[in-house]
Amino acid sequence: MASRRRVLLKVIILGDSGVGKTSLMNQYVNRKFSNQYKATIGADFLTKEVQFEDRIFTLQIWDTAGQERFQSLGVAFYRGADCCVLVYDVNVAKSFDNLNNWREEFLIQASPPDPENFPFVVLGNKIDVDGGNSRVVSEKKAKAWCASKGNIPYFETSAKEGFNVEAAFECIAKNALKNEPEEELYLPDAIDMAGGQQQRSAGCEC
Amino acid sequence: MTSDSNSSSSDSSSGRDDRNPDSGSEPDPNPESIDQSLDAIENQLASISMASRSPTATLDDDEEEEEDQSAEQLTIGNGSVEEEIGVAGAIDSIEDEHIVDNNNIRAELPGVIAESPSFEWKNISEGDEVERPLSPNSSGYAGERGSTSGGDDVNDDEEDTEIRVVENDGVSGSHEQWVSGKRYPDEDDASVSWRKRKKHFFILSHSGKPIYSRYGDEYKLAGFSATLQAIISFVENGGDRVKLVKAGKHQVIFLVKGPIYLVCISCTEEPYESLKGQLELLYGQMILILTKSVNRCFEKNPKFDMTSLLGGTEAVFSSLIHSFNWNPATFLHAYSCFPMAYATRQAAGAILQDVAGSGVLFSLLMCKHKVISLVGAQKASLHPDDLLILSNFIMSSESFRTSESFSPICLPRYNAMAFLYAYVHYFDIDTYLILLSTSPDAFFHLKDSRIRIETVLVNSNVLGEVQRSLVDGGLHIEDLLMDPGSRAGANSSHLGQPRPAADSSGRITDGFVGIGGPAGLWHFIYKSNYLDQYVSSEFSSPINSLRQQKRLYRAYQRLYASMHDNGTGPHKTQFRRDENYVLLCWVTQDFELYAAFDPLADKALAIKICNRVCQWVKDVENEIFLLGASPFSW
Numbered sequence: 001m002a003s004r005r006r007v008l009l010k011v012i013i014l015g016d017s018g019v020g021k022t023s024l025m026n027q028y029v030n031r032k033f034s035n036q037y038k039a040t041i042g043a044d045f046l047t048k049e050v051q052f053e054d055r056i057f058t059l060q061i062w063d064t065a066g067q068e069r070f071q072s073l074g075v076a077f078y079r080g081a082d083c084c085v086l087v088y089d090v091n092v093a094k095s096f097d098n099l100n101n102w103r104e105e106f107l108i109q110a111s112p113p114d115p116e117n118f119p120f121v122v123l124g125n126k127i128d129v130d131g132g133n134s135r136v137v138s139e140k141k142a143k144a145w146c147a148s149k150g151n152i153p154y155f156e157t158s159a160k161e162g163f164n165v166e167a168a169f170e171c172i173a174k175n176a177l178k179n180e181p182e183e184e185l186y187l188p189d190a191i192d193m194a195g196g197q198q199q200r201s202a203g204c205e206c
Numbered sequence: 207m208t209s210d211s212n213s214s215s216s217d218s219s220s221g222r223d224d225r226n227p228d229s230g231s232e233p234d235p236n237p238e239s240i241d242q243s244l245d246a247i248e249n250q251l252a253s254i255s256m257a258s259r260s261p262t263a264t265l266d267d268d269e270e271e272e273e274d275q276s277a278e279q280l281t282i283g284n285g286s287v288e289e290e291i292g293v294a295g296a297i298d299s300i301e302d303e304h305i306v307d308n309n310n311i312r313a314e315l316p317g318v319i320a321e322s323p324s325f326e327w328k329n330i331s332e333g334d335e336v337e338r339p340l341s342p343n344s345s346g347y348a349g350e351r352g353s354t355s356g357g358d359d360v361n362d363d364e365e366d367t368e369i370r371v372v373e374n375d376g377v378s379g380s381h382e383q384w385v386s387g388k389r390y391p392d393e394d395d396a397s398v399s400w401r402k403r404k405k406h407f408f409i410l411s412h413s414g415k416p417i418y419s420r421y422g423d424e425y426k427l428a429g430f431s432a433t434l435q436a437i438i439s440f441v442e443n444g445g446d447r448v449k450l451v452k453a454g455k456h457q458v459i460f461l462v463k464g465p466i467y468l469v470c471i472s473c474t475e476e477p478y479e480s481l482k483g484q485l486e487l488l489y490g491q492m493i494l495i496l497t498k499s500v501n502r503c504f505e506k507n508p509k510f511d512m513t514s515l516l517g518g519t520e521a522v523f524s525s526l527i528h529s530f531n532w533n534p535a536t537f538l539h540a541y542s543c544f545p546m547a548y549a550t551r552q553a554a555g556a557i558l559q560d561v562a563g564s565g566v567l568f569s570l571l572m573c574k575h576k577v578i579s580l581v582g583a584q585k586a587s588l589h590p591d592d593l594l595i596l597s598n599f600i601m602s603s604e605s606f607r608t609s610e611s612f613s614p615i616c617l618p619r620y621n622a623m624a625f626l627y628a629y630v631h632y633f634d635i636d637t638y639l640i641l642l643s644t645s646p647d648a649f650f651h652l653k654d655s656r657i658r659i660e661t662v663l664v665n666s667n668v669l670g671e672v673q674r675s676l677v678d679g680g681l682h683i684e685d686l687l688m689d690p691g692s693r694a695g696a697n698s699s700h701l702g703q704p705r706p707a708a709d710s711s712g713r714i715t716d717g718f719v720g721i722g723g724p725a726g727l728w729h730f731i732y733k734s735n736y737l738d739q740y741v742s743s744e745f746s747s748p749i750n751s752l753r754q755q756k757r758l759y760r761a762y763q764r765l766y767a768s769m770h771d772n773g774t775g776p777h778k779t780q781f782r783r784d785e786n787y788v789l790l791c792w793v794t795q796d797f798e799l800y801a802a803f804d805p806l807a808d809k810a811l812a813i814k815i816c817n818r819v820c821q822w823v824k825d826v827e828n829e830i831f832l833l834g835a836s837p838f839s840w
Contacts, residue, residue, distance in 0.1 A: 006425055006513075008415050008416070008511055043432075045428075045429040047425070047428040049426075058426070075443060076436065076440050077439070079412060079414075079439070080414070080415065080509035081413070081509065188499035188616070188624055188625050189623045
């Protein structure tokens with residue numbers, strides 16, 4: 001209940017384990033990177049405030065665990081998401097192939113009102129590894145897939161170098177915002193006194 | 207219409223003192239079967255760690271502000287508890303006033319907003335790469351720096367800048383001095399001070415979006431809010447429901463109301479049933495402002511952000527939460543009546559009855575939280591809980607005081623889906639009239655009714671009587687004599703009379719500071735089950751301070767919960783002696799009596815006194831209760 005109108009955006013990060021979801025978060029929110037790998041358990045929750053065109057946005061970032069055993073958490077986590085970020089590792093073909101599964105899984109579980117236009121963003125991470133020599137998924141291939149899924153915005157990032165991370169999240173927030181529904185009129189029922197619409201009254205009715 | 211139109215409160219004052227009306231619903235106890243779910247949570251969501259170790263300072267649990275200060279570190283959802291423990295002892299008391307100008311965290315945010323009209327993305331935390339995240343992650347981020355280190359910093363800062371102002375020792379404090387509205391708005395879950403607060407209340411949506419937090423900024427608590435949703439939804443997914451999590455001294459109580467989740471995190475040692483009842487009232491307060499139709503918004507759009515609909519109502523919630531400390535109506539589920547002469551109340555009731563015939567659903571004449579008179583249209587009944595949240599809404603919204611108002615409100619127990627329209631008018635600073643109609647066009651009609659009512663009230667001097675009675679108070683235990691035979695006739699059993707300076711046993715009653723009743727009687731509450739009303743004796747020595755009063759109410763609350771525990775009850779009587787009081791409770795079909803005595807009081811004598819109290823209440827019942835014509839008894 002802030003005095004000035006603020007917007008909260010729920011952003012879900014999905015992708016295979018080890019593609020760098022947590023590192024991207026950490027780079028974006030805390031500007032830190034570590035080579036050490038720690039698997040996320042369940043989910044981590046971060047908030048980041050950003051300002052855009054005079055408005056304050058709070059990104060509520062749900063950094064989920066990539067391991068399959070956590071997938072049962074899906075429904076609970078995805079509900080009411082404003083944007084979904086799909087992450088893969090440009091050096092691991094499987095993680096790219098799985099994007100399709102992640103996307104579909106999300107749409108099934110979150111069941112957004114307008115799945116065709118639900119805002120996704122795809123990030124190809126770890127472009128710094130081995131100077132790009134170990135890369136197996138080309139930018140072209142990734143962009144083609146994104147185009148086929150309704151022009152999902154695509155970013156190549158390096159959580160380690162901090163490359164493109166800021167830009168990617170800016171796009172994420174913008175997209176989430178675009179999807180913001182029109183403010184609806186809020187109209188409760190009317191009471192018809194004669195009709196006796198009254199609900200059970202829990203008081204003493206002796 | 208959204209709640210915007212209800213002149214709601216942005217800041218109001220007045221916690222108000224008294225004890226009163228509210229209602230009869232049931233605290234249903236069932237803190238069961240979370241164990242499995244708990245295990246599951248612990249195993250699977252290990253990063254959301256619920257820990258409350260580190261009992262550090264042990265604060266007295268009675269100060270008015272004391273919920274703001276937690277004796278323990280609250281570490282829900284922080285990955286690295288250990289580090290926290292190290293610093294937890296550093297602050298043992300955080301008072302209202304001084305956190306205010308300390309770290310730059312709070313200064314920073316508004317600054318950026320104000321000064322940069324940029325159309326660029328701007329990280330608000332820019333230039334703050336140091337160790338202090340503006341918006342911390344809430345759940346112990348598994349990454350390199352969790353919010354933990356941020357917490358350390360804040361802690362240090364606070365230690366440096368903190369001045370311990372000890373005020374409000376409560377000796378003569380009154381609830382009216384309580385400052386309403388959000389306190390500590392700049393805290394978040396990385397703030398040590400926030401973690402130390404004794405009693406948190408949260409409202410969030412089923413997608414994890416924050417709606418209300420008692421302390422701190424809802425948006426900065428978005429991560430914490432997500433953590434809460436994850437826990438609730440995870441358990442829900444397993445076809446189960448999480449009701450209570452115990453973590454050391456902390457209890458985490460969950461209440462799910464469709465798409466709305468309510469959570470209380472408390473280390474006040476109040477019973478589960480009481481805290482759950484408080485969450486129910488908090489939910490009711492929200493429904494009063496918005497109606498339950500708000501659920502439809504979530505059906506259409508699960509990511510619906512409700513905060514804007516509640517704009518400006520913070521004082522309403524904080525005032526309600528504050529009343530959990532001092533208003534027994536919040537756990538008795540009964541309302542209290544303003545003490546006054548029978549004839550005067552009759553006069554007020556007659557004119558209210560008069561307008562009730564003409565399309566007014568309910569007419570209420572109130573003094574603070576107490577009912578002077580109340581009339582409902584035929585077959586309409588008003589639940590004491592609805593009365594409680596309605597009067598809280600009106601009294602906590604400053605704008606009602608300044609002019610006559612017309613506002614949509616919903617009485618959840620009457621019809622949770624629809625708005626009623628409340629015409630509110632203050633006759634003086636304490637006394638106000640509420641006229642409820644089902645018609646949004648009723649303003650002028652209700653205004654005319656008010657003018658008629660006001661004329662009668664002025665002519666029959668009801669308002670003057672109210673002011674006089676405010677000074678005299680209600681039942682003074684000093685007036686309860688050891689020997690009923692020596693009672694000074696009508697004088698002591700009559701509330702409408704000015705109180706004699708000395709009662710007939712020769713003791714001096716010094717103004718408002720009583721000296722206690724016979725046989726060590728300190729205080730009592732009598733609830734009439736038939737009327738859904740209760741009466742509470744005026745406080746007297748030694749229960750003088752707010753702190754003592756709050757402690758006594760907490761004791762009553764525990765007593766109430768234990769008497770109404772479905773598992774072991776229902777009980778008829780209870781006699782309990784501890785280092786603070788002798789508490790005696792007596793529950794019959796017709797009434798419930800809660801009495802507090804000196805801890806050294808004699809048991810047989812105490813029982814005798816309780817009988818006397820009941821007789822006394824009966825003797826003066828037409829002055830302390832609203833009899834007959836009560837819509838509650840229809």
